[in-house]
Amino acid sequence: MDDILSTHPDKGTFDLPELRAAIDxxxxxxxxxxxxxxACLHGEHVEHMVRCIDLDTQCAAICRTTAEILSRPGPNGDSWRAIVEACIAVCRxxxxxxxxxxxxxxxxCARDCTACADACQALLDAAD
Structure with a gap:
């Protein structure tokens, strides 16, 4: 990802290290x-894991979308910020x-969700 982002002609106002960290x-x-x-679906007592499974699938979806949107670092409108903020909220x-x-x-999973929320927050902070 580092190589392709460094060649992008329109990096916007993103600080590249924070952008790369958030995408990764x-x-x-x-x-x-x-x-x-x-893993929760295939474990014992799946009925006790319904909320975890639901949040895992929501988080996977918003994180995929966030990574895809951030991989196109063109003009910085408000939409990218809303997506990153949603990613932070769902990850937390x-x-x-x-x-x-x-x-x-x-x-x-908790560790990686926290790391993603932190990286996305660092990107928002760098963009301000």
Missing amino acids: AASRCASTCATCAD ECAAECQQHDHDHCQM
């Missing part, structure tokens, strides 16, 4: 959340839910 964190979080949801909610479960996959 969102991509990783999307994958981790999808895997966590799948998903992290809080996953932290309540003792499964290793849930703990890893």
Whole structure:
């Protein structure tokens, strides 16, 4: 991702290290959340994991979308900011839910959700 972003003719006002970090964190979080949801579905007592699975799938979707939108760093309208803010909110909610479960996959998911929220917040801070 670093190579392609550095060649983009219109980087907007993004500070490239924060942009790269947010894209990488969102991509990783999307994958981790999808895997966590799948692991929850195949574990014991799936009926107790419904909220976790739901938040995992929502988080995976917003993180994929965020990574895709941020991979096109053109003009900085308000829409990219709204998507990044939504990503932060969903990641934080998903992290809080996953932290309540003792499964290793849930703990890893909480870690990656928190890292994504932090990277996205750093991007917003750098863009201000």
